[in-house]
Amino acid sequence: MKVILDFDGTLTAEELQVRPLADRSLDTLAAEIVGAPRAKLAADYEATRTRLLAAPERYWWEVNGLVATYCDEGAFILNTTTLQVMLRDDAEYARAVADFFPGAEYDPVVDCTNYLFHRHTAELRPTFRPGARDLLETLSRHPQCAPVVLTNSLGDKVRRFLQGLGLADRVEILGDTRQYDMDPEWQQRFPHPELGQIQIWPVAGGRRVDLRRPVYYRALQRAMAGGQRLAVVADTFSLPGALPLLMKIPFFLLHTDYTPKWCIETVEAHPLGQVLDGLAQLPERLDALGVEV
Secondary structure (H helix, E strand, O other): OEEEEEHHHHHEOHHHOHHHHHHHHHHHHHHHHOOOOHHHHHHHHHHHHHHHHHOHHHOEEEEOOEEEEEOOOOHHHHHHHHHHHHHHHOHHHHHHHHHHOOOOOOOHHHHHHHHHHHHHHHHOOOOEOOOHHHHHHHHHHOOOOEEEEEOOOOOHHHHHHHHOOOOOOOOEEEOOOOOOOOOOOOOOOEEEOOOEEEOEEEOHHHOEEEOOOHHHHHHHHHHOHHHOOEEEEEOOOOOOOHHHHHOOOOEEEEOOOOOOHHHHHHHHHOOOEEEEOOHHHHHHHHHHOOOOO
16 A cells, blocks of 8 residues: 655644744745835734634635645645735736736646745754654555655655654655645536535535545545555645545545634544544554554
């Protein structure tokens, strides 16, 4: 079995890194992209973040007109969504971002926040969660398991950080998965145990998790080539977790201080979903799937 472990937030404690990430992002916006005073950007960021947290079901990371993830699903996700809403809502900010990213792959704001995330998370030394190294070590030595680290980055950042653990040569990296890459024209549907064939998964609180993520789907398909069994472990639901579940891949949601209740309830309600209170629980859960760790 390939055990696919999300990097940011799952192997690392992103809640301890999100403030430095936000600060560096605001520095770059002020100095290079928007040109507004740093103090104004910081005030607008805090006001926007407060607004999002007051009604998280109304705010999301939007790509190609579709909801990639709700703002409250992760610490880094909240930062990204806060920046996107702030930059879109202010006409001067939006114009400056459009001028800086004239040939945007998605749209200027999404490209801007992607740029800020990948640039500055590469600069920040990660804080690994307790047991992360021991878990990767155990899985890498096991004859029935192969640890695979999942990331939306190209993989160079993750490999460099894993070198600090002495594990870079023993862990496969599944990079550039673009779990946020939404395609409204994609026709693929997925079997839900109660709802039948769906593209959009209605969940608690009126939220709707969109499954139209063809880049991520193809990455998981490649990982399953030749009948390879998979399990996915992540700290958030919409980006890395919903699609595997409906591809009949076991998914383990890591319960963190920022995990919303609705994510826990949705994962626990699915026959292939489980919630972990810590990484140390994963080996026994894999054992229950028939893989002795």
